[in-house]
Amino acid sequence: MTDLFDGLTLANGPALKNRFMLAPLTNLQSHPDGVLSDDEFGWLTRRAQGGFGLTMTCAATVQAAGIGFPGQLGVYHDRHTEGLLRLAAAINREQSHSVVQLHHAGMRSPKDLISGPPLCPSDNVETSARAMTLAEIEQTADDFIAAAKRAEQAGFHGVELHGAHGYLLCQFLSPEINQREDRYGGSIENRSRLLFDIIDGVRTATRPGFSLGVRLSPERFGLRLPEIAGVAQRLMREGRIDYLDMSLWDVFKQPEDKSLGDRNLASWFTDLDRGNVRLGAAGKITTGEQCRRALESGLDFVVIGRAAILHHDFPKRVAADRDFKPVPLPVSPDYLRSEGLGEAFVGYMRTWKGFVADAA
Numbered sequence: 001m002t003d004l005f006d007g008l009t010l011a012n013g014p015a016l017k018n019r020f021m022l023a024p025l026t027n028l029q030s031h032p033d034g035v036l037s038d039d040e041f042g043w044l045t046r047r048a049q050g051g052f053g054l055t056m057t058c059a060a061t062v063q064a065a066g067i068g069f070p071g072q073l074g075v076y077h078d079r080h081t082e083g084l085l086r087l088a089a090a091i092n093r094e095q096s097h098s099v100v101q102l103h104h105a106g107m108r109s110p111k112d113l114i115s116g117p118p119l120c121p122s123d124n125v126e127t128s129a130r131a132m133t134l135a136e137i138e139q140t141a142d143d144f145i146a147a148a149k150r151a152e153q154a155g156f157h158g159v160e161l162h163g164a165h166g167y168l169l170c171q172f173l174s175p176e177i178n179q180r181e182d183r184y185g186g187s188i189e190n191r192s193r194l195l196f197d198i199i200d201g202v203r204t205a206t207r208p209g210f211s212l213g214v215r216l217s218p219e220r221f222g223l224r225l226p227e228i229a230g231v232a233q234r235l236m237r238e239g240r241i242d243y244l245d246m247s248l249w250d251v252f253k254q255p256e257d258k259s260l261g262d263r264n265l266a267s268w269f270t271d272l273d274r275g276n277v278r279l280g281a282a283g284k285i286t287t288g289e290q291c292r293r294a295l296e297s298g299l300d301f302v303v304i305g306r307a308a309i310l311h312h313d314f315p316k317r318v319a320a321d322r323d324f325k326p327v328p329l330p331v332s333p334d335y336l337r338s339e340g341l342g343e344a345f346v347g348y349m350r351t352w353k354g355f356v357a358d359a360a
Contacts, residue, residue: 002295004288004302005319008053010242011276013157013211016053016097019295020315021245023282023305024056024101024160024215026069027345034061034074036083039342044087046340048094050313053301055096057087059103059162062147063140066168067113068105071344075100075147084154092155099213100151101160102144106168107177121172122179137184140168141194145201148212158211161198164247166221169195173231176222188227195231199240215245218268219256226260229268236277244269245303248283251294270298287325288318309349312339330357 008016022044029040040058048055060073074080084100091098107120107129119136120129132140148159163169171177172194178185184193195214202212214235218228235241246269255265266281282303285294294302307314310326317324327335333356336346350356 002300004291004295004315008278008301010097010211010278011239012209012242014095014097016301017095018051018053018315019280019301020052020291020318021054021280021301021303022047022052022056022308023303024058024162025305025309026058026348027341028069028071028348029342029344030071030073030083032071034067034072034077034080036073036080036087037071037342039344040073041083041087041090043340043342043345045090045094046312047308048091048096048098050308050311051315051319052096052304052308053315054099055091055094056099056101056160059101059167060147062102062104062143065109065114065116065119066104066106066140067109068103068167069110070113075102075150076143081150081154084151084156088151088155092157097158097211098156099158099160099211100147100156101162101215102147102151103162104140104144104168106171108167119168121177121184124177131180134182134184137194141197141201144198145205148202148210149205152206152210158213158242159202160213160215160245161195161202162215163195164215164217166217169198170217170221170223173216173228174222175224175227188230192231192234196234196240199235203240211242212240213243213245214241215247217247218265219249225255225257225265225268229272232269233272236272236274236279239275239277241277243278243280243301244274246279246281247303248281251281251283251285251290251297251299253283264297266294266297266299288322291318292322309336309341310339329354331355332357 030037060075107118107127109118118129278300280301286307
């Protein structure tokens, strides 16, 4: 049986020293121009010091037009390079596999953070987003590829493409959101074309040994689980990526679509032929026992979010106590500060119901 503290080799890049991946957590801490802040640097490097085998940034925008939230890390301009160099070096010193998650918010870009309307595969009345032109789609692919190259030049071990949570790449995958009638719409092959174009471009533009992952959601946002499982199988079969990071919201639950039967949601992906591609998932994995259960279900690694916010050294805690449970909620703002969260991140956590205790 695979142990949480077994190393994990990837086809490209350094092996992970254990099976713990830091989730790419929104934290609002960088500067308005996308330059890395000391608070975001501290948040991430403390997790690397805390024993995570892979330390991933928040979703980092590849375009000024694709910003998803205030204080978002940027990876689209030379002004971002100095901070990226500093961050990569610090994570690498801890023997943690360093990754930038590449992101474009698409129709979910807040209008007050971008110039012009949000972009989307198709016109979207609800968000006032407009359909992208073919030239804009091709430019966006180029910008993802350029961002990967910038991350590589900064010293990161790899990048992950954010194809989940209703953001741009996920919008293209969704048959409800994507109503295009050209080569980027219609069939799932067409709707996934942008994702695969970017994968091919990143592989061509970066050196051998640079790791590449993809994050997908299998449900919500108009997605169809069997289609996403098919995309996942193609990703694994073609072997152009090193790992697939599934955001399941709850690793142990059943699909929301009851017509798909009682089959466990994670099994739609653990049962696939994965070749040399590693498979992990996020979703309510907060204790040592749940980490073990996740690996026993067939995953290669676990993706830790809330527990990593509460304990910068969650992997080390589990190493010392295989049944470790995080501190109970709610926690005080001072507790979060002691775990390396800056004021903007503490403020964001106040929006998570029941996470932060009200002041007395």
